[in-house]
Amino acid sequence: MSQDSNSAHVIFEIDLTLEETRRRAAVMAALEPGWDPPAVMRGEEEAYDLLYSGLDERQQETYDMLVDAGVLPRRGPGHAAA
Template sequence: MTDHHFAYDLTMDEARRRLAVVAALGDDFDPVRALEQEELAYDMLYSGLDAEQQRIYDHLVHAGILPDREQRRIA
């Protein structure tokens, strides 16, 4: 069996992908606002947890699986 070695430069494909992403975002995309909305969504997701949910959430934060949202607020 013959080994086939080839190289493919992904530079143009990556440039095309990035251009498509920027075009899809549109002219009115505000990255700061998007991050603020994402933070709000996480606040809503992790609010109002019952005792068992809070225990699991705390365990996941302690294990490093979820970020410590309280630490980020302090910074």
């Protein structure tokens, strides 16, 4: 921290590189050794498939409206009930 001699403002600088390194190390330490990112992604896709399956007509209209508005991502064939 320093003060500009021509100003009443105090210059405050901090390097977050070390803190980011510590944060990343803590995340990696918290993960289980058997953590499988592709399996996690598949599980999320399966959850979305289940969430958006079996929609009645009104629910499907709402889903389509949200997709068209960009609130929900468009899912591929077979993902949302037609």
